[in-house]
Each structure stands twice: as structure tokens, then as C-alpha cells.
Amino acid sequence: MNFRLTALAAAAMMAAAPALADLVVPNLSYRTGPYAANGTQYADGFNDYFTLLNERDGGIGGERIQVPECETAYNTEKGVECYESTKGSGAIVYNPLSTGITYQLIPKVSADGIVLYTPGYGRTSAKNGKVFEWVFNAPANYWDGASVAIKYLLDQNGGSLEGKKIALLYHNSAYGKEPIRTLQELAEKHGYTLTEIPVDAAAGQEQKSQWLQIRREQPDYVIMWGWGVMNQAAIQEAANVRYPMEQFIGIWWSGSEPDVLPAGAAANGYKALAFHGVGQDYPIYDELQEHVIAPGKASQGGQHVGTVLYSRGMYAALVISEAIRKAQELSGTAAISAAQLRDGFEALDITPERLAELGLPDFGPPITMSCENHGGSGMARVQQWDASAGKWNLITEFTEPDQEVLQPLIEEDSAAYAAEAGVTPRCS
């Protein structure tokens, strides 16, 4: 009896699922809540790139891309609700733009067999494809970011950070704690001392005591892992205590326009990492103008086109669409499944030539992934804010992180996850 009822229920559910004509790429965005200023721009870029593909090329390989949006407010419970509500529509890949929600979704997507793409955020050790079959975090992850920042500082100091003091100002959450291990390891290798200064997520705006500590200890450099209003407050406070902006470096999530604009001219010279270009000096913007913005199809009317986070959302959409293309090529079918998309991601190879073809020359690093490597090369560059011109300027080329230090850490952390979750390594 029980079996029959369950079977009936299952059959009813299958019948209720809609016919899967399009490829579904849900956009778990946040346009409300404490991180809305940042989340909105990213979501717009993500939407607009798929709109461009749909309008200009009729989708990818003839399949239109549906991007249903769901509001998470950066809240894990709402994220779970969004995941469950969009999963049934045949979603093939998720990009939640939240490290907390990513941690929540990793076990779920692994059980459900759906791809999770977390460019520049999420769980760093997901780079190890042997353990994290369904998760991808190319082109760069937090540990890559930490290592590139330290490499940049090494360059600035003639190759040695011996005796320097570096402070890490971080969002007191899973996101902000990610780089600590790496920075500690690198401190041992390069001989700097690391001071960790947490900022509570709930009190992101209140950083007086943290900056008092920075003023007292006078670190040579401050590295920031912030998000949302915490970034603005930190840059404002840095200006208030007259901390030199040239010695203040943010991760890529702390380097967008909403972060520096409130501090006005005082933010001039602030640096941040980046794994993609900024501004509208790319050929793709002409096409975007023609097919998306001018006909009035841009997300929210296109008010954020060309900003850092808009570019990042667009870049995430670009990588996903290239993986879809690859998957279609490999499987020989246009209506790919999530498992085929995973194979597409693992075979992904975005060369500089391909980027130029897509209208974004020299926009991001080349991405090559494989079964073992779900994280690409990890290369990033440094950008600096020019307050008078109101724009970010890239000041270094793409730099490789110190994989010698990072790789053992990734192995260790992913092995811990594999043991905890009972995962047998694959790719042998």
C-alpha cells in the first residue's frame, strides 16, 4: 500500500513538471536587504547577458535561456526556499552570489545532480573536482585572491615582506574567514605578521573600534574581506583615521563603485583585486546597446551597465553560456541536462581569442578546467580607484597565485569534507 501511494505521488509530481523546452538558469539574486546595492548590479549583468544571447542569437545552439529570478536577500533560509522552488523547473546551474548559501547548496546539488557555479566566492576547496563533482569556482577563489594580494605586496617591496605588519579586516562570517588559513601560511613563508580584525556582519557600519586598533598598531598594509555596507564604512573610516589608501587592498568583492563613492575624493588610490575588466570599452557593449538596452529589454532599464559588479555578473553568465555551448558540442544535443553541463564545464577552455570573439578582449584570464581542476588558473589582477575620474584603473597584469602553498591547503580541506560527507574521490 505504502509503495503504491509513494509511486502514485511520484508519478503525479512527474506529470506536474512542465515540459522542458528551454534551458533554465535561475538567478538567485538579492535586490533587497543589507547587501542590495551590490546584489542588484550583479543580477542585472547576469540577466542582460542572457537577454543578449536570446535576442541576438536566439539562445545557445537554438535553445533559449530562461532566467527566472528569485529574491534571497542574502539570507540562507530564503536561499533554500529559492533553490527548492526553482529546482523543479529543470534548472541546470545555480549561481547564488553568497558564500553562506553556497555552503548550504553544496550537499543539495551533489545529491540532486545540478551544477553550482560560484565564480570568485563560495567554498575554496571546491576547486578540487575529485571531491566536489558538481561545484565549479573558476576563474579564481578566495585563497587565490589572498595569494595574489600578497604577491602584489611582495612586488611592491622588492620581493620581501620580512618584518612587515599586515592586518586582515574581515566580515565575521564564512566568507570573511575563508582567507585566514592562507594568509597565515603565507605569513610563515614570507615572514610578515598577520593581525586578524573581525567586523560583525550585523554591525558592518560600526567600525570605530577596528580602525582605532589599526591606527594604534599602524600596520603596513590592510587587506579587506568585506561585502555590502561594510566596504563603504571601512573606506570612510580609513579616510577618517588618515590611513593611506595606497596601502589598503580589498578583495574583488570590496572593489566596486558603491563601496568607494560614498567616501568621495578621500577614497582616491584605494586598491582592490579583480578577475575581470571594468568599464564600457569593450565591443560587446555596442551589441548590448543595440539588442538589449535600446529596445528597453535591459534588467532595471540598464542603469548599472559597465559597473564592476555588472561586469562580474555578465562574466559569470558568459562562463556559464560557454559551458553550455561546450556541453552541447560534446553531447550532440541542444537540450542538455545538468550532468551534460557538468561535462561541459570540465571540458571548458576559454582562450584569449575566444574572449575577443565574444566581444570582451582581455576581459578575464584564460579558463581551462578538467575533472580534477574545477577552479581554473586562479589568476587575478589589481585595480585602483581614481576618484577624480570616477573610474577603476587596472594597474597590474594577470598574476598567478602561489599554488605551491594553496594546493596542499585545498587537498587538506577537501579531504576533510570528503571524510565528513562520505565522498569517494573520482577522476582516477
Add this chain to the structure above:
Amino acid sequence: MFYREAGDFKTSYRDDGQTFPIRLDRWGYYALLAVAFLVIPFVIDNYWANAILVPFLIYAIAAIGLNILVGYAGQLSLGTGGFMAVGAYAVYKLTTSFPDINIVIHVLLAGIITALVGMLFGLPSLRIKGFYLAVATLAAQFFLVWLFNKVPWFYNYSASGQINMPERSLLGQVITGPGTTPAAKYLLCLVFAVAVAWVARNLTRGTIGRKWMAIRDMDIAAEIIGVNPLNAKLTAFGVSSFFVGIAGALFFAVYLGAAEVGEAFGLNKSFLILFMIIIGGLGSIFGSFAGAAFMVLLPVLLKNVLVGGMGWPTDLAAYVELMIVGALIIIVLILEPHGLAQLWRLTKEKLRLWPFPH
């Protein structure tokens, strides 16, 4: 008309004192339980389990816990989020240290650990009252969140400070982790919710509940008639925290699967659960369920209507949803300051008399 009470005689004190003295109510209650246990598990899908019913049941458990402390014993607490975190971290540490022991035992142990922590933070209630006690429990909230953030032992030294629930099973059924079927998740939470409600109902109408209510109504008078305030207040804190700890353990282990203390168990959670019992009705078990339903189900319903049904942009819908929920809270409290439970009580009175109100 709706209630036909003719012929419903009570011939013993036991009958007279039962939870649902009206026959029709009793049948309704049995029917509800039968549907909850025998029908829903077969039709439930992932969305209904993960987004609606499991959070509703878990919040209902937490609301019952807080209602015992605030509604029955009159001790205002803002530390619910922190106590839920104790339950969550306790079950995490226990199940990763002793993976062979049944997870249900760990959940109950997590409740006991939370009860001890709750009693510790309840000690100041002997000296301070009202808003001052609220501030003391607020300190507990901040201290506990800070503790779980600061001491790596609690999260097994993981790089990000996140705790992740490994897979555990009960009677051959997986009940935590991503492989759990929606029915298993739902049934586990339902069993705990029904058990907690049953225990709470029977505690609150017995000696101990009467002591709590005496303390709530006037502590000096209660002391004069022989109620020991130390005993009554600490048992209230203990029992309340026990339930809240179970809710926290289930919240982490069954519902979320991964948690971060500041985000999942912050001050917002304390307020959310406090609002649940204020809207639902202080000092009422039914009110705890009603309040949890109001605060959990209404936003999801509004979201589905506004975005799914009417196709509004998600941000606009999210703002309108906040406005509607806020307005409804105010309307409910103006119309009925004693919450949804009182509203239900009045409706029932009217229904019993209808259509001859005089």
C-alpha cells in the same frame, strides 16, 4: 449550528479537564493528526518539506519553548537565537564525536545541554525583572554567538567557521543530510513538534505550570502562597531552553544542513520567535503554532502570489511583502492584542452560539 453540544455529557473530572472538552474539537484534532501523519507524508514534495512545513514545525517548537518562558512564566527573553545556537552546536559536536549513537538521542542531549545553559543564564532572573531581564538575556544572545564564532573547537576547526551536518539515519531511513526524503524530514519534525506540544500542554496545566503562572501574575503573592521562585523560574528557563535547544538542533541538522552562527542564529532570530508568540498569543500552545504559521507561511505565500502568480519583479515583491506582513502584524495586534489564539477563542465562542447569540 457548527458546534452541536447537545448530549455531550461529562461524567468524570477527567473528562471535564481534558484538553479538548468539546467533542467536535476533539474530532477535529484527531482528524488533523491523522492527516498530518497518514496523508501528508505520502504527498509531500521537496518544496513543501524544505520551504514550508519543516521550517514551520521547527519554528513552532521554538515558539512553544519561548512561550513557556515568556507567556507562562512571565520572564521576558531575547536570547532565543543564542539558545538555538547552543542546540545546533551541541548536536553538531555530539554527532561528529560519537557518530555511532542515534541522532535522536543527540537531539535530546542537545536539548538538555541547552537547558543547562538556559538555567545558567536564567539565574539573574531571581534578582531582576521585566526589561532588565530582557537586557540580561540579550547579553546571553550576544555572548553565545560570539563564543561560537570565536572558539574554533565548536566548529571542528573548519576553515570558514561553518558547521555541516553529516548524513545520519534512523530505523534505516536517512534523516539528515542531502539524501533525506522529504517525508522522512517532515515526519521527524512532526513527531518532535507533537511530542513537545503534548509535554508542554501537560506541564502547563499541572502543578508546575500553575506555579509559573502564579509567578507571572504576581511574584510576591506567589511567594506568600508557597511558590518557590528559585524553583519556578529556573524550571521555566530549563524547560523553555530544552525545547528551544531541540528546535535549534533540528533547525541545523534537518532543515539547513549547514549553518553559520551569526547568520542563522543572530538577534533577528530571537526577535522573529518573540514576534511569533506575541502575534500567536502569549500563554497558548495553539498560539505558538498559529504565530509560527503566520511568520513562516505568510511571506512564502505572498512571494508565490506576487512573483509566481502576478509576475511582479522580485525586488518590488519583496518590499511589498515586508509592508503587507508588517501591516498585518499591526492590524492583528490592534484588533486583538492577545493574538491569534484569542481571536480563535472568540471565534469559537461565537460559533458555539451561532445563529442564536442571545
